[in-house]
Structures are given as structure tokens and as C-alpha cells.
Amino acid sequence: MQNGSQEQKSNRDTQSSRRSVLKGSLVAIGMGGSLSGVAAGKGGKGKKGGGNGGETGYAGAGPYDPAGEGECSDGYKSQVFSLWAGQDNDAGTVTLSSDKDNIYVTYDTNESADLKEVHVDIYSTADAVPDKRPAPGQADYKAENLYSDAYTVTVPFADLGETVECGDDYYVIAHTALASDDGRDNDEDADSDLSNDGETAYAGGSKSALEDGKGAWFYVAEYTIVCCLHDIKGSVYTDTDSSGSFDEDESGWGGITVTLEDDAGNVVATTTTNTDGTYTFGDIPGGEDYSVVVATPDDYVGTQNSGGYEITDLDADLTGVDFGYTEQADTDFTYNVEADYKQETGNIKFESTSEPALGEDGRSETDTFTFTAGSEDSELTVETKNQDTVSEMITPGETVTMSNGFDVTWDSITGNNDGTYTYEFTVTSDADNTTGALSYVAFDTDAPEGSISA
Structure with a gap:
């Protein structure tokens, strides 16, 4: 496995507007593990039958699809692109995702061949995308001799000179060279038709190439940072009538500590209620389970959500997450x-x-x-x-x-x-x-x- 480096960068011409990964790290998790990157292969003549092994073509010559929506995780939504081999053979998917620190490029083949090599370049503007297909071997992120069904490349925002911002666009050339595993691992593609053996493949959500139709084909995946961050709001109040609801004539309770926990009970955030009893947890990552918890004040008993408020798969802003307490009377039971x-x-x-x-x-x-x-x-x-x-x-x-x-x-x-x-x-x-x-x-x-x- 090799990482992009300053030395590699100095050995080739670059555009000044390009946001290249200079210090990027590539994470490989073994055969069938999680990888990031794009695999590219050599150009050549196509072959009849199931694939276009080594075929040279033009951008957009084959089918391409817009990004499909993935899932929210760590506060950001992933996007899924088809992985096209030889321009128009379905070879699997490439999922682009992010958190607050990194962009992740995850390849997942459909068992028509293994990932032999992956190569990734990322640009922050459409104008920075080159007219001609970049040489895969000079990609800022690359990994070789993988022979795996899945792989994830990790690209830090810091290495792009960026910080994560909702709505930002990135243009990803995700290339892979596909090959038979030749008995290197035990996956099912050893028994398949291996229709994509020897193909070069790109993730396609948009396309880019020479306008005059000359040059080797390639696709570009346009990835938009979609944030899944939500607010959780509520009040802590004195429930004077023990009704279990915050009535207009009841008062909020300031200075009370409110805790947000994840599904494992770990503290995600804490806050203190305002003088009117209100509180807010802002920009909480969606797609996760949480609990909002308030410790029962001394000499009081809970009337609303005293055991905590459970949130399953946070997918929108929440309001009205209230906690009511009433004073505990000194009672002799007979x-x-x-x-x-x-x-x-x-x-x-x-x-x-x-x-x-x-x-x-x-x-x-x-x-x-x-x-x-x-x-x-x-x-x-x-x-x-x-x-x-x-x-x-x-x-x-x-x-x-x-x-x-x-x-x-x-x-x-x-x-x-x-x-x-x-x-x-x-x-x-x-x-x-x-x-x-x-x-x-x-x-x-x-x-x-x-x-x-x-």
C-alpha cells in the first residue's frame, strides 16, 4: 500500500486551483475490509461478451447515474455512485461519505472481479477537474495488490486545506483496476463469470473528458457535503399540579443540568437550563440513538420523562423534550x-x-x-x-x-x-x-x- 506524498507531487504538473491530498493516509482493512480510493486500469481494446476489458473510450459514452442517497452517520449523509467498468459494465458501487475530519471513498464490488488497485484524486471546484484523464499511477491516494472485494480510502479535510462545511462540493475521480483474485482469497467471485476481469473502472455520477471526444474515458463523482445535524430543545419545569405536562401557569426551572447520552450511555454533551427553564443541544449528528437525562432534584419527584427521554434514529429537530418535577410531600403512610x-x-x-x-x-x-x-x-x-x-x-x-x-x-x-x-x-x-x-x-x-x- 502506498500513500500520496510531496515527492510524488513534485514529479508531476499540477493546476494551481487543484486541492490535492499531499499527506493523505490510506486505510486498508485486509481482504474484504474497508478501503478508500478509486481503482484505475490500463486502456486498450474492448472485448466482446460481458465486459469491456481494457477499453479506451470517451467520457459519457456509457451510462452514468446521479448519486443515490445513502444514510446519515456521524452527522453527514453519504452518497452512492455506480462503479462502471469499461464505461458501461456494472462493477459495484463507490460510496462517498464524511465526518467532521475526513472524506471516505469506499469501494464495494459486485463479485464480477476484485479490486486490484485503487487510485483517488479529489478537487474542490469543477474548473479544477482536468480535461484529460489523470494518470492513475500518479494519484494522490493509491493502493496496489489488494485483491479484495471492498476498500476504503480516508482523505483528511486538513490535507485538502479545507474544513468541513455543509453544502460544499467535491469532485472525486475514483479509479480502480479490476482483476480475478486468482485464488488469493476465498470470495465468491472465483466462481462467477469474472466479466470485469482486467477492466478499468470509475465511479460515475457525472462525467468529464476532452470536449472534442479525444482521450481516454473517465468519470467524475460529484459529492456534496450534506449535513444531518439537528437541535434538541425542551424545558425543565415545576409541575405544581403533577399533571405531567408544562402548563401556561407553571414556571421553568433554571440552573438544572441536562445531559445527552449516546445509546451506550456515554455523555455526548451537557448543558444547563436558562432562567426560564429552557435548554438546547445544537448540531447533534443525526442517524444515531440518544437519551436526554435530568437528575431528579432533591425533595422532588418526576412527573414527566423522569426516567429520561429516548430518541431513536435522530432525523429531525426535536422540541418539547420537557422534564417536570413536583415537590415531594412529607407523607406518613398507614x-x-x-x-x-x-x-x-x-x-x-x-x-x-x-x-x-x-x-x-x-x-x-x-x-x-x-x-x-x-x-x-x-x-x-x-x-x-x-x-x-x-x-x-x-x-x-x-x-x-x-x-x-x-x-x-x-x-x-x-x-x-x-x-x-x-x-x-x-x-x-x-x-x-x-x-x-x-x-x-x-x-x-x-x-x-x-x-x-x-
Whole structure:
């Protein structure tokens, strides 16, 4: 693999308007890996049948297509061009993409032949594109002896004397020389018709050559930097009526930290709300998944998006990503005790008689439940009830998450030196106001009948 260099540059004439890659690096990731570049081959007479091996022709003599839209990644949209062998044989695609630092030229053949060599030149204006086909071997970016189905060339904007700007156009001569792999790798083109074996190929989205129709053919791919950058906006507010929506008579909350995370939980950006509670994350790359997160302030409970706001495949500006909080009241919860409530030996139920109950209106709250029994259990069944009744097995020191929105922790079991044991549990409600409050919590023990008290 070879890189373009200053020495190569000095050995050939260049146009002053050309933005050449002088220090460019070429990234090759093995057979079938990711590559950047253009492959070029020698001119010659065409051959009958499936291809135009080594054919010399004129720009535009064969079909060419406008760029097809690719996908947004790292904030920029890729463009896909056909890779034409011998002017009009389909040999695969070349995808041009970018991030804030580089342009990537990615070849992907259709198994009619391998990439033997790739050569890439890039120009920042249409006028800088040469009239005659550049000699492939003098390309600023090149790689040889590849024999691979795919390859990506990396061209830094810094080496072009450029910085990435939305809407900028670049003109890419992406050439490759195609060949049979001759057993060098194990891909499927070894068994295909190899119709493009020995061909020279260019990525074509536009065309360029001598106006009088003389000279070797070549195509030029016109690549426009299309930015996929979006804003995410919202507010943090005091939800005085616990309605879960930002009403006109409610106030925004300034000075609150808002965090944007990627789908792996890594922090992408942080910001602080303005005095009116508003915040903005600007120029966020599209095509990715994100979460907007706000830590619940002390002595408050969340009423809107308290668990975070999930964004899947960001593809537009977002507004109204709001977070509501209401002050947590100091509430004493009252639960009456009923033993043998199931008419079964050794069961005890704590049933709410207070309003609100634990977890009312989406509050995340904790209460402690203690009872004494005449046996020492190593496990028992706990049951919680709101809209749904859920039972789980629990052991000492364990916390179980009930599917109806409660965490139950078996805090301790202590012997009382009189043949009885004291059990202590805590129950914590989630901050989701749709799951409802704790109607009752019950424990199924092995204690003898009549031996339970609370």
C-alpha cells in the first residue's frame, strides 16, 4: 500500500486551483475490509461478451447515474455512485461519505472481479477537474495488490486545506483496476463469470473528458457535503399540579443540568437550563440513538420523562423534550395489619388506609414493614398490589423488582431470644405515575398459625 506524498507531487504538473491530498493516509482493512480510493486500469481494446476489458473510450459514452442517497452517520449523509467498468459494465458501487475530519471513498464490488488497485484524486471546484484523464499511477491516494472485494480510502479535510462545511462540493475521480483474485482469497467471485476481469473502472455520477471526444474515458463523482445535524430543545419545569405536562401557569426551572447520552450511555454533551427553564443541544449528528437525562432534584419527584427521554434514529429537530418535577410531600403512610388474610397458615398483609398511598401520583417513595414470626425462614413469597397483583420469591438481603412498579428489599431477620424472629422489609415505589400506588404488601411465611404479629 502506498500513500500520496510531496515527492510524488513534485514529479508531476499540477493546476494551481487543484486541492490535492499531499499527506493523505490510506486505510486498508485486509481482504474484504474497508478501503478508500478509486481503482484505475490500463486502456486498450474492448472485448466482446460481458465486459469491456481494457477499453479506451470517451467520457459519457456509457451510462452514468446521479448519486443515490445513502444514510446519515456521524452527522453527514453519504452518497452512492455506480462503479462502471469499461464505461458501461456494472462493477459495484463507490460510496462517498464524511465526518467532521475526513472524506471516505469506499469501494464495494459486485463479485464480477476484485479490486486490484485503487487510485483517488479529489478537487474542490469543477474548473479544477482536468480535461484529460489523470494518470492513475500518479494519484494522490493509491493502493496496489489488494485483491479484495471492498476498500476504503480516508482523505483528511486538513490535507485538502479545507474544513468541513455543509453544502460544499467535491469532485472525486475514483479509479480502480479490476482483476480475478486468482485464488488469493476465498470470495465468491472465483466462481462467477469474472466479466470485469482486467477492466478499468470509475465511479460515475457525472462525467468529464476532452470536449472534442479525444482521450481516454473517465468519470467524475460529484459529492456534496450534506449535513444531518439537528437541535434538541425542551424545558425543565415545576409541575405544581403533577399533571405531567408544562402548563401556561407553571414556571421553568433554571440552573438544572441536562445531559445527552449516546445509546451506550456515554455523555455526548451537557448543558444547563436558562432562567426560564429552557435548554438546547445544537448540531447533534443525526442517524444515531440518544437519551436526554435530568437528575431528579432533591425533595422532588418526576412527573414527566423522569426516567429520561429516548430518541431513536435522530432525523429531525426535536422540541418539547420537557422534564417536570413536583415537590415531594412529607407523607406518613398507614397500613393496617391483617394476619391469615388468605385463610392460610402464617400469612400477613399490610393494607393501605391512607391517602395518598405509597407511590401515589408517580412519587418514588420508601416505607418500612416489620413483623414478628415464630419461625426463621430462609425464603418467603412477597406480594404487592396496585392495579396488578404480583408475587415473587425473596431471600434475606435480596432486592426483587416487582413487575407492577415496586422494589422490595428483605433488610434483615433478627432472633429475639424467645423463639421469635423479627423480619424487616422496605418497599420502594417507582416514579411512574401510571403504575399506581401500593394497595397492600403481603408476606407468605412458614410461621405456625397465630404466631405472627406486627
